[in-house]
Amino acid sequence: MHRLLDGLAGLYALAVYVFIFLPVAVLVLFSFQATLFPVPPFTGPSLKWYAAVLSDQRLISGLVNSLLVGVLSSAVAVVLGFLAAYGIARFTLPASKAMRALIAAPLSVSYLVIGMGLLIVFNAIGLPKSLLAAGIGHVVINMPLCFAILYAQMGAEQANIERAARDLGAREWQVVGLVTAPMLWPALFAAFFLSMTFSWDEFVIAFLLTRFETTLPVEIWSLLRSGLNPKTNAVGSLVFLVSIVLVLLLEMTVLRKRR
């Protein structure tokens, strides 16, 4: 009886994992297809579609643009989030609870609404659709996240350590530069890589706010409009690979903190 239950539980777990990972596995498998259509039977393995992706100027520039937007917007989001968290955690400010809630609020607003809002604002101030506009959009969605992660790490214990630094003669910028930021390195890394992960496969905001030069998800979308072929599988697999690397980096920094 017990054996049977254990067996059923195992089957159930297997079914859940198959459900989650089958689409990804199929995507990756048929990126190695040798023929024109990514449907069974599998005719590969072949790397010809990867070669096609790497020689596609538009996809490569989309990939470079995505990395650029991701790294820069994440860096800006981490810096802004850190400064906001430091200010609210360390100084007695009027209505600091309300300010905290207001900073975290964009987390609960849909990307579509944020993207349209930014589109209207950028139109009004004359900022054209561009990678810069998309980058600003990514700062808007990631800064609240960075703020929340970093604020949680600035507890009373950290405050006391900063007090010790001041007591030993450190000026305010020395406290932040030599004690607060280094002490929070793992959290800063985690916030950065998480922002990168979100920026990397963000579509709606990038679609609304870019025009000629755009990010990889938008390039993939226009590729998909001309129908499925193994090239889309290949580029999808590459996107997946980069996401995996980012998540692994994130895990490593978080694990290091728990040492």
Add this chain to the structure above:
Amino acid sequence: MSAPLVRISSVVKRFAGEAALDRVSLDIPRGAFTVLLGPSGSGKTTLLNVIGGFLVPDEGDVSIDGESMSGLPPARRPTTTVFQDYALFPHMPVGANVGFGLRMRGVARAERDAKARDALRLVGLEATFDRKPHQLSGGQRQRVALARALVVEPKVLLLDEPLGALDLKLRRQMQDELKLLQKRVGTTFVHVTHDQEEAMALADTLVVMNKGRIEDMGPAERVYARPATLFTAGFMGEVTVLSGRVAGADRVEWAGGDLPIAAPQTVGTEVKIAVRPEGLVLGVPEDGMVSLGLIRVREVVFQGASKRVLGDIGPDVAPIPAIVRVGAEVPVEEGPRVPLAAKVGALLVYPEAS
């Protein structure tokens, strides 16, 4: 005696309208070990923070070595602090932790490291120079925090319940080390604690605080033996307290009779008479003693070197709890009434409300 190093004049600090420090004035002598002792909420830590510059007093002034500290942040005061949770920099090795204050003062790397090593040697931790704080034990972190605060040669070292996070055995050991260290370096130490045993062991000058005021101040022996207030008497150790009334120039009467003690109060004033366990003797009074009648022994607690005897004295309708310390070899039984005497010199008289 030389001029005091730290002078605290009429300092008031309120939190949400409540006075945590209520016009506190205090002179802290140079080169001595001063302990601020009091229960939680007595204002002792607030006073320490006012000296260190972490809190700005609402009224009054603190001066160190003749210079007013008002408006000066902690960084610009000649004080450093050892925090209760040590507050070591977790991302820096021990050597860099200890050298941090010197780095802030612009001391070059080589000199900084040499001085940090000297400071670590002083606390017996030279070998930990390259280790990270999380690799050290609680007692070792405590010593690193001490070295870090002392290496910048402050005029005053402030210690905020530095032994509070250690277990009892380690605390007693660190207490001895702290006292020796202070004697060796000669820096003025101001130490906050709520542990009166720790306070008596460490203090050259003991300051007892309660409800934002200073109750008593002086050498530990004097504060223990002849406390200035009834609160201090009770806080510094166990006491038996009798209610009485001044009956003459050198006579105070209580429910059990007359006591031959001089009270400064006028005749007829209600007073409290306090006496420590070692001021009481089981048996009939000898020379220099006075009878307190009979004690009904309730409980005898063996404490190794001595026995602690708990009992009731006075009239049966309103018994007064009494605590007596007797030698471990004295046979005492629970239950019977036995004669109790007090050493006259050990009787302390306080006004009714103190």
